[in-house]
Structure formats: C-alpha cells, structure tokens
Amino acid sequence: MTALAQPTAANPRPRNRPARYVLAAVIAGVVVLVMVANSLLDYAFLDTIPGRTSLYGLIAVALIALATFIGVRAFDRDPAQRSRHLIRAGVLLGMAALLWLLVSDAFLFAASAGPEVALICAAACVPTTAFGLLVVRRIDRNEKEPWRLVLVAAAWGAIVATSLVIWGESYWEAIAVRTLVPGPGLDASRAFSAGLLEELGKGTAVLLLFLVMRNEFDDVVDGIVYGAAVGLGFNFMESLTYMTNLYSIFSPEGSGGIAAGFQWYARQVLGLFMGHATYTAFVGAGIGIARQLPSRRQKVIAIVTGFLVAIAAHFSWDAWLTFFPIETSVFGLVEVHLRTIVMTGPFTAGVVALLILGLRSESVALADQLRQEARAGSGAVLPEEVEILTSPWRRFRERLRALDRRGVGAYLRLARLQAAQLDLAMERWHRERQELDTPLEAEDELRGRILSLRLQAAF
C-alpha cells in the first residue's frame, strides 16, 4: 500500500480548533491579567521617571489604536479577509504589549546605572546571546526551528517572563525578610522563590508554543531548543540587571567596570548555557516528551516532571551557591569555573543526554519514513535522496554543490526542498504514531509543494 493510498488520517479530529487552543487562551488570559497588574504596579513605581516612559508609552498607544482600527475593520467592513486582518491586529497588539513591557523592564532593571551604561551592557550581551541562540537552533540538526519562533521564545524570556516574576519575587522577599531568620533559611526561601516563579514564568512560554504551534513542536529536541531559547532571553535581561546594578554599586569605589565585566563573563560566557538555558531546557524537554506520549496522564506527568527538574536545578544553584565560596585571590578565578561546572554541569549534562537520545530517535524515525516515502513512489522523495537527507553533512554538501554550479538561488531552492522533504518525513512519523490533529490532506499538500520545489530546484 502506498503512502498516497492511505484511506484516512491516522488520528482524525474535527476541523474546528482543537481543545488545546482553549487551554492556550486561558493561559494567555492569565498572563495578560498578571501583565496588567504589573503595569499598574510599574506605574506606581515609575511615576518619577520623566518623559521617556511617556514617549515609549505613546508608541504603544499608537500601536494599540492601529490594532483596534484593523480589528474593527475586520468585523465591520471587510469580512472576506477577516482572519488576515485579525492576525495583523493581534501582531500589533502583541508588539504594543512587548514594547510597554520592554520599557518597564529597562527602567525597572537597568535604571540604576543610567541609560548609557545600560546600553553598553546590553551591547555587550547581544553578541553572546545571539551566539547562544545560533548554537541552540543548530543543535536541531534534522529540522531547524523557524527563527521567528526561536526569537519569540527568547523575547518572551527576556521581556514577559522577567515582568511576570519581578513582582512575585518582590512580594516573596518582602514577606521573607520580615518573618524569617536571616541566614541559610532565608537563602533557601529566596532560592525556592527564584526556582519556582522564574521557571513557571519562563516555562509558560514553552507551554504556549506547544499548545499553539504544534506543527513546529515535534519532539523532545524541539522542546529543548525552545526552552533553551527562552532561558537565553531571560539570561540576557538578568545579565543586564546584574551588570548595571553592580556597576552602580561599585563605580563610587572605582571598580564599577570590573564588577560589571565579571558579571558579564559569569553570566554571558560561563553561564550562557550552564544556567537559565539549562533549567528551561528541562521544561521544554518535559513538554517535548509529552508531545509524543500516548496517554493524557503520561503527558501531564512528563510536563510536571520537566518543571520539577527545572525548579530543582535552579533552586540548587541559588540555595547552595554559598557552600562554594570564592577566594579573593588568583585561585578564585579557577574556583568560579569549578563552581559552575560542579553545580550546574551535571544538569547541563542531563539535558545533553536527553538531547542525544532525542536526536538519535528522531534521526532513525526520519530515515525510516524517508525510505517508506521513497518506496511509495510519490516522487516527493527519490530513493537516491534518502541517504543524503538523513545526513546533515551530506545535505550541506549537496547545497554547496548547487551553489557551486548555479549560484546562491540554487542553494536556497535546494535548502527549501530538503526542508520540505524532512517536514514530510516528520509529518509521516507523527501520523504513524497517531500524534497529529491535522487532516491527511495536509500531507498530500506537502507532497505537492515538494514536487513544485523540485521543479524550481531543477532550474
């Protein structure tokens, strides 16, 4: 029986929106409510900041006004293109919210050292964070996630997650310092606060991606990529906070630059992957594994376990950091590295182990699906292409060959063809495992697109 002749979808669902969208809407609603509460509190605390807030606020207001206009038009005047207008309105609303949150964050976290220092610190963190995102995206060697989603994940970590946790942590701190005995007990309480609130804030992004962008969330590998991207975004904003804060503390002592530079190294080099990226990668891994589990009970357990490991890993760093004091000597430089490797290294190794297992399982499955597709004779995958498509290196060599023969255009066309062929194999894999809620026609459309891309690649 050929793939084209399969009678029904493996896991047919009604054509209306799946139930997970309702859950995503509820989570998004909660996030919006928290953001509104944060904005009100920001307003109360930021009312002394002149001009600049109003300036950025005006842009946000303009975006909201434009979004409202487009939204109203979608319903009143142009029903034929309603969905497109609604998407535009949604994007504008999202941009307005992000802009407002970014402004709030910038003032909340970086105001202490002044805008110039904050800009320099941000400029120092951009290349390292960009490098981190590049690496994280590339580890998904079979099917790279779209940049737009990786960047959305990082932006959530930097802007939304930090905004979600700041007031929660502040209230926790205010209560703890008034009720607990200062010392290790208070430190443990703060570590619980950071682990719990920050991982919930970051993990919500991965959960929403899982619920809304199911087509781009295939398995544990994708979960790790999105989770790490959220963590890198969060790490960016946290680095900025610590760098500016310590600069402002130590600049009167004449060592502000050194303090900020040390924070940059500790967080953007040493802790780039061994920190927030690792913690939230566990959340992503849990969600990615849940994506492929058959029963709802197992899915819930996997997601909860991912969060649990992330919280525990984060907690262990914050709570037990003081057990590894750093000497103020040259040996202190060695100790800083050892401390990170000993305390976070095992967790990072745990994520890498899940990643390797996931990549191996994904590669085997895709190879199998590509072979089946080639045997089916649809023309979407040719038998001689299977070995090439299963090897990232050979795919790259083929693209280089196309570049050499016909230029950049040919390289890009072949890259699109290969990506579509791997998409098809992934689609087949999910259908075989009964993990899809899209109709079978989507698979056939993909085959048609591949044939069209093949024609383009030939010229």
Place this chain on the structure above:
Amino acid sequence: MAAAQRDPVVTLYRTLLVYGLIGLVILTAGLVEFLHFEPFGVTAGVHAHIAGVYLYDPSTSQTTGPDRSMFGRNEQFAGVVDWSGLPNSLTVQAIWYDSFGNIVGQAGPAQPSALGSHRIVPAQKPNGLKYHLPGQYIFAVERLQGDLPVEVLARRLVEVQRS
C-alpha cells in the same frame, strides 16, 4: 507490547522520570535545610526592643540624631538595643546583614546581662570598600540554640540609598 517497550520516547520518558526523582530529592533537601534553620513553633515567647537606628560617630562610638530608616552610602549608622527586657536564660545576639546578606556588625552571642555595654551596634562598611552597599539592611536581635539562630526577637529594616 514489545514494540511499546522499544519506543525511544518511553526511554526518554523514563529518563525524565529519573531526573524528576533527583529533582524531588534536591527540593526535599532544600525543604529540610529550610526547616532546620527556620524551625516551626520554636518560640521563647519574648520580644526584644530595638530603641532605634541612628547616625553613628565612630570617633566617639556614640549615636546622634533621630531614629531613621534611610541612610546614605557615606553615612555611618548603628542600631541601639535595649537588652534589659530579656530573661537571662536566653543566648542572644544583635546582628547587621547588608543587602548582599553579609554580616557587617554584631554584638554577642551572650546572655542579655553580658551585653549591657553593647547597646550600640554599628553597621560596618565591607572590607576594602569606602561606602556601604546600597539596598536593604536587616538589623536583627536573634535568639540562639547552641550556635544556631532560631528566632528573631526584634527586627528593623533599613534602606541604604544608592545616591
């Protein structure tokens, strides 16, 4: 059934569960640590009295001015404790924590009667620094069991301003 056992997702799931178990152990250890340093229901039923936090003159070792809750980084300040209301059966200390959680001033631990000459407890600047760290300082009068502080008998929060 055999196919399900070979499913690599099940291997991933089980691996994650093992990690989860380790995570649970870590969080339990954290909870035990918290309860060890913050034992519930352990109270002596007494309260200490902090007379106030004042500007401090290191040359005379005396406080001046009114009770304040905010200081500049370049100002010296000290907490003043009235030890007289505490029973002598207790071991107590007065202690300053800076905004990084470092101990920057201390009187005791000792019996309250032995601390009569240590009413004024200044907050010291960290070693090697010209100014106090900015942020929230905690001044606490603590009761100890053995070497371990188990209860805060009085507490004042002081803000050291950034500029």
